[in-house]
Amino acid sequence: xxxxxxxxxxxxxxxxxxxxxxxxxxxxxxxxxxxxxxxxxxxxxxxxxxxxxxxxxxxxxxxxxxxxxxxxxxxxxxxxxxxxxxxxxxxxxxxxxxxxxxxxxxxxxxxxxxxxxxxxxxxxxxxxxxxxxxxxxxxxxxxxxxxxxx
Amino acid sequence: xxxxxxxxxxxxxxxxxxxxxxxxxxxxxxxxxxxxxxxxxxxxxxxxxxxxxxxxxxxxxxxxxxxxxxxxxxxxxxxxxxxxxxxxxxxxxxxxxxxxxxxxxxxxxxxxxxxxxxxxxxxxxxxxxxxxxxxxxxxxxxxxxxxxxxxxxxxxxxxxxxxxxxxxxxxxxxxxxxxxxxxxxxxxxxxxxxxxxxxxxxxxxxxxxxxxxxxxxxxxxxxxxxxxxxxxxxxxxxxxxxxxxxxxxxxxxxxxxxxxxxxxxxxxxxxxxxxxxxxxxxxxxxxxxxxxxxxxxxxxxxxxxxxxxxxxxxxxxxxxx
Amino acid sequence: xxxxxxxxxxxxxxxxxxxxxxxxxxxxxxxxxxxxxxxxxxxxxxxxxxxxxxxxxxxxxxxxxxxxxxxxxxxxxxxxxxxxxxxxxxxxxxxxxxxxxxxxxxxxxxxxxxxxxxxxxxxxxxxxxxxxxxxxxxxxxxxxxxxxxxxxxxxxxxxxxxxxxxxxxxxxxxxxxxxxxxxxxxxxxxxxxxxxxxxxxxxxxxxxxxxxxxxxxxxxxxxxxxxxxxxxxxxxxxxxxxxxxxxxxxxxxxxxxxxxxxxxxxxxxxxxxxxxxxxxxxxxxxxxxxxxxxxxxxxxxxxxxxxxxxxxxxxxxxxxxxxxxxxxxxxxxxxxxxxxxxxxxxxxxxxxxxxxxxxxxxxxxxxxxxxxxxxxxxxxxxxxxxxxxxxxxxxxxxxxxxxxxxxxxxxxxxxxxxxxxxxxxxxxxxxxxxxxxxxxxxxxxxxxxxxxxxxxxxxxxxxxxxxxxxxxxxxxxxxxxxxxxxxxxxxxxxxxxxxxxxxxxxxxxxxxx
Numbered sequence: 001x002x003x004x005x006x007x008x009x010x011x012x013x014x015x016x017x018x019x020x021x022x023x024x025x026x027x028x029x030x031x032x033x034x035x036x037x038x039x040x041x042x043x044x045x046x047x048x049x050x051x052x053x054x055x056x057x058x059x060x061x062x063x064x065x066x067x068x069x070x071x072x073x074x075x076x077x078x079x080x081x082x083x084x085x086x087x088x089x090x091x092x093x094x095x096x097x098x099x100x101x102x103x104x105x106x107x108x109x110x111x112x113x114x115x116x117x118x119x120x121x122x123x124x125x126x127x128x129x130x131x132x133x134x135x136x137x138x139x140x141x142x143x144x145x146x147x148x149x150x
Numbered sequence: 151x152x153x154x155x156x157x158x159x160x161x162x163x164x165x166x167x168x169x170x171x172x173x174x175x176x177x178x179x180x181x182x183x184x185x186x187x188x189x190x191x192x193x194x195x196x197x198x199x200x201x202x203x204x205x206x207x208x209x210x211x212x213x214x215x216x217x218x219x220x221x222x223x224x225x226x227x228x229x230x231x232x233x234x235x236x237x238x239x240x241x242x243x244x245x246x247x248x249x250x251x252x253x254x255x256x257x258x259x260x261x262x263x264x265x266x267x268x269x270x271x272x273x274x275x276x277x278x279x280x281x282x283x284x285x286x287x288x289x290x291x292x293x294x295x296x297x298x299x300x301x302x303x304x305x306x307x308x309x310x311x312x313x314x315x316x317x318x319x320x321x322x323x324x325x326x327x328x329x330x331x332x333x334x335x336x337x338x339x340x341x342x343x344x345x346x347x348x349x350x351x352x353x354x355x356x357x358x359x360x361x362x363x364x365x366x367x368x369x370x371x372x373x374x375x376x377x378x379x380x381x382x383x384x385x386x387x388x389x390x391x392x393x394x395x396x397x398x399x400x401x402x403x404x405x406x407x408x409x410x411x412x413x414x415x416x417x418x419x420x421x422x423x424x425x426x427x428x429x430x431x432x433x434x435x436x437x438x439x440x441x442x443x444x445x446x447x448x449x450x451x452x453x454x455x456x457x458x459x460x461x462x463x464x465x466x467x468x469x470x471x
Numbered sequence: 472x473x474x475x476x477x478x479x480x481x482x483x484x485x486x487x488x489x490x491x492x493x494x495x496x497x498x499x500x501x502x503x504x505x506x507x508x509x510x511x512x513x514x515x516x517x518x519x520x521x522x523x524x525x526x527x528x529x530x531x532x533x534x535x536x537x538x539x540x541x542x543x544x545x546x547x548x549x550x551x552x553x554x555x556x557x558x559x560x561x562x563x564x565x566x567x568x569x570x571x572x573x574x575x576x577x578x579x580x581x582x583x584x585x586x587x588x589x590x591x592x593x594x595x596x597x598x599x600x601x602x603x604x605x606x607x608x609x610x611x612x613x614x615x616x617x618x619x620x621x622x623x624x625x626x627x628x629x630x631x632x633x634x635x636x637x638x639x640x641x642x643x644x645x646x647x648x649x650x651x652x653x654x655x656x657x658x659x660x661x662x663x664x665x666x667x668x669x670x671x672x673x674x675x676x677x678x679x680x681x682x683x684x685x686x687x688x689x690x691x692x693x694x695x696x697x698x699x700x701x702x703x704x705x706x707x708x709x710x711x712x713x714x715x716x717x718x719x720x721x722x723x724x725x726x727x728x729x730x731x732x733x734x735x736x737x738x739x740x741x742x743x744x745x746x747x748x749x750x751x752x753x754x755x756x757x758x759x760x761x762x763x764x765x766x767x768x769x770x771x772x773x774x775x776x777x778x779x780x781x782x783x784x785x786x787x788x789x790x791x792x793x794x795x796x797x798x799x800x801x802x803x804x805x806x807x808x809x810x811x812x813x814x815x816x817x818x819x820x821x822x823x824x825x826x827x828x829x830x831x832x833x834x835x836x837x838x839x840x841x842x843x844x845x846x847x848x849x850x851x852x853x854x855x856x857x858x859x860x861x862x863x864x865x866x867x868x869x870x871x872x873x874x875x876x877x878x879x880x881x882x883x884x885x886x887x888x889x890x891x892x893x894x895x896x897x898x899x900x901x902x903x904x905x906x907x908x909x910x911x912x913x914x915x916x917x918x919x920x921x922x923x924x925x926x927x928x929x930x931x932x933x934x935x936x937x938x939x940x941x942x943x944x945x946x947x948x949x950x951x952x953x954x955x956x957x958x959x960x961x962x963x964x965x966x967x968x969x970x971x972x973x974x975x976x977x978x979x980x981x982x983x984x
Contacts, residue, residue, distance in 0.1 A: 004901045011901075012640055019647060022662055030659030032926070033919040034650050041643045048636060061900055067695045074692050074864075075893065078685075081872065082885055090873075098865040105692065105861035120861075127866050131873055134505075141877040142186060142217060193515030194802030203810060205519050220512070221879045223671020224653050231667045232881070258660055262667025307931045313658035333931035335613075335924050338655045338916070341802065345739045345795050351612030351928065364794050364814065438809060 004059045005052030012045035073104050090143040091132060099124030180240060180414050184215040187404075188244035190229020192222045196340070196360065197245045200275060200402055203434075204425050211421040224262075225312055226250045231262030238269075238407040240414035246270060246405035249316050252458050256465065257314045265458065266408065270450035271415055272422035273403035276441040277358045279320045280374035280386065281308075284350060292372040292392050295354070299330035306332045309352040311343045317356040320375065320398035322464055324356075327394045358400060359383070363439030375399050382439045401443070403450055419447050479828035483836055488531050491524075492833060495532040496841050499539020503555045504547055506680050507874025510540035510556065514803040518810070526811040526823075530830040533804055538590060538837040541743065541780045542845050545582035545772070549575055550856050551867055553684040557675055558743030558779040560909060561751040563683065564630070565764065565771030572767055575856055576707075579849035580714040583842050585725060585773040586780040590838030592729035593736075593781030597788055598831055605792035608737045613928060614939050617921025618948035619738070620914040623745055625955035626752040629764075630906040635960065638907045641898070645911020646918065648673050655916065656923040668883045675744075676878050677888045678912050682905040684871040685892020688864055690899075696860035711846065718773055724754060725777050732778035736785020742798040743779040744913050750778030756958055784834060791819055791827065 016038055023034045062068045077100055084093040102120035103111060110116030135141045187205070191197045201218050208216045221229035229244055230251060236242040251268055254261040281292070289295040299306050310317030313336050321334045335352050337343035340361055347355040348368060355369075362371050363382045371386045375398040380386060389396045404422055406415060425431060426444035435442040445453060482488060495517070502513040513536055521529025544555030549566030562582065569578040596604070611619075624642055631638025651662045652672030663669035718725065728750040735746035754774030755764045764771050786797030787804070794815035796802035805815065813819060819827045858866075875888035895905055929935030939945070 008637065008640065008898075008901045008903070012644070015644070015647070019662075026654070026659045026661060027657045029923050029926070030654035030657030030661065033922055034647070034661065036922075037643055037646045037650070041640070041647065044636065044640045044643060048640065051636065059901075063693075065695075066693045068693070070695075071689050071693050074689060074868075078868065078889060078892075081868075082882070082889055085885070086882060094869060094872075098869055101865040101868060102861050105696065105864055107696070107861075123862050124865060127862075127869055131869055134501075135873055135877060138501075141873075142219065142880060143873075143876070144882065192799060192802075193511050194796065194799060194806050198515060198803075199806045199810060202515070202518050202806070206522060218515075219880055220515070221881065223674075223879075224667075227653075228668055228671040228879070228881075257658065258670075260660075260665070260667055262670065305931050305933075307928050313654075313656060333927055335927045336656050337924070338920065341796055342740055345609060345789075346612060346924075348793070348795070349609035349612055367816070434812070437812075 001053075002059050003052055003055045003057050005048050005055055007052075007059055009045050009049035009052055012041060012048065016042045016045060070104060074101065077101055077104070085144060089145045091128060094128040094132070095125045097124070098127050180417055181212050181214045183241060184217050185212065185240075186236075186242045187216050187218045188229050188233055188242065189218055189220050190222065190226035190245060190247075191220070192339075193220055196277070196358070197247065197402060201245060203431065204274075204422070207425045207428070207431075208421055211424060212417070225254065225315065227254050227258070227261045227263070230254075230268060233405070234263040234267040234407050236407060238409035238411075240406060240410050240418065243271065243404050243406050243418065244268075246273075246403040248273075248399075248401040248403075248454065248457055249319060249461060251405075252454065252461055253314045253319070256461065265454065268405040269408045269410055269415065270447055270454060271404045271406055271418050272426065272447065273401055273443050273445040273450045273453065274422060274426035275402040275435060276376075276443050277360060277400045277402070277439075278374050278376040278380060278441065279316055279356055279398040279400065280359055280362045280371050280383075281320075281324070281354060281356055281389075282347075282362055282369045282371040283354045284348070285368060285370055286350075287353065287370065289372065290370070292387070295372055296328050296330060299328070299332055303331040304333050306354060307335050307352040308332050309335050309337060309343045309347045309355045309357075311340050312336055312338065316398060316400045317343075319461065319464060320356045320396070322468060323396045323398065324394070326464070326467065327396060356398070358439075359441075360439035376441060380441070381436050401453075403445070415447060475824040475828040476832075478825045479832045482527055482825075482829040483531070483832050488528055488833075489836075491528055491532040492535040492837055493840055493844075495535030496539035496542075496837060496844065499536040499541075500543035500546075500841070500845065502536075503540035503543025503545075503559075505874060506547060506553050506555055506684065506870060507676055507877045509676065509800075510537055511799040511803055513540065514800055514807075518803065518807050521807055522810070526813065527826050527829050529807065529811070530804075530826065531833040533807060534830060534833040535837045535840075537783055537800055537804070538780070538834060539841055541590075541776075541783055542583065542586050542841040544779075545586075545776055546579065546845075546852050549578045549582070549772075550852065551684070552687045553867075553871070554679055556743070557679060557913070558747050558782070559775070560679070560744060560906065561747045561775040562772055564751065564775075564906065565766075565768050568765070568767030569769075569772075570853075570856055574767070575853035576710055576849050577714050577769065578767075578772055579852055580711055580846055581718060581769045581772045582776045583845040583849065584715055584718050585728070585775075585777040586845075587838050587842040588725040589729040589732055589777035589780035590783070590834060590841075592726060592777075593733050593784030594831060594834045594838070596730075596733050596781075597784040597791075597834070598828075601788050601792050604733075604737055605789050607734075608739050608789040608793070608795060608797065610944055611738050612942075613921045613924035614942055614945045615921070615948060616740070616917045617925055617939070618945050618952065619741065619745075620918035620921060622948050622952040622955060623749065623914045623917075624910065625952050626748050627907040627910060628956055628958070628960065629752045629755045630910070631904050634902055637901075637903050641903045641905075641907040642911040645908040645913075646915045647911075648678070648908075649912045649915025650919065655920050656927075666883070668881060671879075673887065673912065674878055674884060675909075675912060677875050677884045678891055678909060680871050680875045681888040681891025682895040682909055684867065685889065686896040686899050686905070688867055688871070689892075689896045691860070691864060714769070717769060721770065721773065724757075724770060724773055727753065727757070728774045728777035729781040732781030733785035733788075735778075736782035736797050737788050739789060739795050739797050740917070742786065742800075743782040746782045746785075747775040747779040748910060748913075750774045752955065756955075761962065780838065784831075787831075791815055 019038045023031050081097040099121045102123045189198050221232050233244040255264050344361050373389045374386050423444050432442040502508045544559035545562045548554045548559040548562035549570050552563050552567040554560045566578045627638040627642045653670050731750040732746045735741050751774050755761045786801040789795040789797050790801040790805050796805045813823050875885050925938050929938035
């Protein structure tokens with residue numbers, strides 16, 4: 001039952017329902033295109049569901065040998081990064097987060113050594129500085145300074 | 151001379167826009183750091199061009215660098231939302247377009263800002279909106295156009311830019327005053343609108359004066375929305391002359407978030423007005439099809455108030471709002 | 472005319488202008504390389520600096536920058552599976568698989584050479600056929616835009632050959648995403664979840680970074696450093712001439728792609744992103760080995776890059792002759808022209824003929840210079856892929872964050888980018904591709920505006936059907952769409968019986984595009 005087709009079908013149908021609930025209130029010219037797209041999406045969802053019901057290959061999220069906990073780690077770090085920027089500013093949060101990422105992805109032996117930590121930190125800081133200079137001074141993109149430091 | 155110029159330009163180019171921090175000559179307390187100038191539209195649009203024209207002069211007058219950033223979308227609302235959420239310290243300013251800033255908060259449930267959140271600084275340019283048809287069209291005058299519209303309600307398609315914009319309002323006002331019915335076809339911006347009109351996909355256009363001036367060889371302008379005859383198009387009658395009491399236009403200025411210290415607004419106002427009054431700049435604007443203006447903060451505020459009343463009335467009568 | 476031409480040649484070859492051209496070009500490559508920064512933005516940044524220069528020099532520099540960006544955007548597309556600008560979406564389809572095979576340098580040389588071809592052919596067309604072609608852009612009215620979007624969407628059949636059903640589902644999701652924000656016609660506020668910032672809709676670059684970059688990062692991490700580094704860049708002697716020889720043997724492909732680019736460039740509003748995808752689609756259709764596309768073939772890159780470089784010149788045709796910019800970047804250049812007191816139209820070819828011809832010729836030289844630069848650099852660019860995993864991933868993460876921020880200096884964009892990234896990762900696991908989704912997002916506005924404007928015009932003229940189906944150019948596009956949609960289905964049917972088993976296995980295991 002739970003193969004990639006049925007899961008996608010349910011996802012698509014869910015989106016269609018959400019879209020329909022919103023689109024009900026649109027004016028005619030604002031909603032005509034949305035309605036067509038929703039109709040097509042609905043049909044595709046039903047076909048996917050039908051196709052999925054005749055398939056028996058179960059859905060597996062992780063492949064054999066996938067570094068699943070590292071992926072989760074990266075996702076968590078990224079989410080934290082985006083939350084941190086408004087507070088700590090681009091420069092500080094980037095340096096911290098990139099160092100952490102570098103450490104997370106280093107081979108296990110290096111993760112435990114002082115040298116590994118030091119290398120990670122310097123990589124994080126130097127990537128940050130390099131791009132910070134390019135963007136801020138070369139391309140004039142004003143980067144958020146953060147509440148703590150402004 | 152030429153050489154020196156080129157080399158100078160090269161150096162600038164090499165750094166691709168590296169911020170030029172020209173140190174303030176006198177130690178006033180404002181401005182002391184770079185000013186961010188938000189353009190709530192895409193690069194290449196008219197608001198952008200005006201800002202680019204002002205940028206070097208502003209930097210000279212204010213003594214700090216002026217950084218132009220684009221926050222396009224939602225017909226400008228994204229940029230103005232960003233402005234009202236930035237600190238009111240005079241270091242963030244934004245282009246201020248009438249009627250956009252009046253109509254969006256009126257029409258949308260939550261545009262992200264209110265008209266009153268934007269403190270006007272100066273108005274430097276007006277673009278009257280004109281009504282035009284192709285040279286090949288059967289209408290020679292506005293009278294003929296109106297007569298045709300009366301006989302065939304809804305049959306004339308008019309290209310405009312966006313919904314609840316200056317063009318849309320001009321169309322609504324025109325219908326009301328002439329007691330006709332046209333079909334308004336909105337496009338997303340001046341370029342696609344003009345293209346569709348020139349290609350004959352719509353029968354008429356409510357267009358900005360600069361676009362009309364640019365394409366004047368191919369089109370016949372029936373009337374224009376300026377108060378008096380328009381310098382770049384002296385042969386074109388105004389709506390008022392033809393007995394229609396409307397002066398549709400789009401006005402460009404600058405604003406800051408409400409709460410910005412008045413003495414800082416004064417500094418900005420003076421800088422923008424100096425540029426707006428520069429005869430060379432004015433001449434260039436006229437030749438491109440604009441009406442140069444130089445309204446200070448007070449006059450600008452009064453102008454917004456007057457326009458707001460006017461728009462509310464139009465929208466109310468149509469039962470929109 | 473000839474006078475102007477000779478003057479233009481002398482101008483272009485002056486050392487100072489040459490240097491400006493190169494500087495602009497290098498700037499363009501850098502901007503093209505960095506996802507989130509587009510040629511349009513860089514051009515706008517440069518415009519005030521051109522005030523201080525002579526009109527000719529300023530335009531030469533702008534030209535160099537514009538061309539450079541079209542060369543540069545293929546580099547991240549090939550190396551990290553993330554297009555540097557929307558024009559390089561189709562470059563990822565074959566560029567990244569090639570890089571994974573250790574053939575990154577070949578991919579980059581292909582990019583350089585086919586961009587050169589596209590640029591040269593485009594410039595020739597711009598120089599010789601501008602006035603007659605300019606009217607073509609005006610023929611495109613709302614119904615044509617609608618059908619063009621439909622035609623564009625049929626490309627999904629090619630992009631998602633392993634599961635056409637999922638391809639179209641992703642495309643429809645993309646279309647739905649494109650409707651977020653203020654409705655272009657009626658002014659409705661749609662799907663904004665109450666956030667005023669969403670009124671602007673989903674920015675294409677935000678979606679590109681989200682759907683391409685983040686899933687790519689997560690997949691790299693998932694695969695792990697060991698497996699990742701098996702596929703490294705190997706340097707090979709004589710690779711340059713070998714690649715060039717291989718490409719020169721396919722003149723039809725290069726010329727066809729370049730002409731597609733020019734044609735689509737002329738249509739106002741349609742730019743490099745559409746041109747390169749259409750050209751890719753055609754390359755697959757006419758190829759003798761359509762099954763190799765998407766797995767790393769030089770033809771795929773050649774088709775894309777040749778088209779997206781000639782779009783530059785195509786978009787200038789209506790701009791110079793009519794004052795109608797064919798692309799956002801052309802709009803900025805138009806602004807620069809106006810600010811220098813030049814008005815598009817006949818004047819540009821008479822009063823300002825010398826300047827205009829210099830500008831056009833600067834593209835010739837521009838593409839040659841960029842070709843030399845990017846070919847020379849290809850070896851070093853390709854090496855970047857060998858940077859140790861734990862340093863490469865943080866760098867890409869940082870680029871994706873700062874790139875999505877740079878578009879509008881908005882942190883909400885960064886959040887949306889991240890959420891799209893997670894969504895894209897999940898969708899890839901379920902067998903969906905990013906390509907069709909982004910295609911839907913690109914085509915959505917054209918389809919919607921074309922449809923609704925046609926409805927309005929149709930109602931005013933008395934017959935909606937006549938407006939939608941009764942115009943010659945529309946009919947051509949409709950026929951093209953039908954051919955395009957049937958083609959992959961027919962060819963899939965033919966090969967399906969043979970490869971059925973193998974395909975299903977692939978679908979199950981598919982991780983990459």
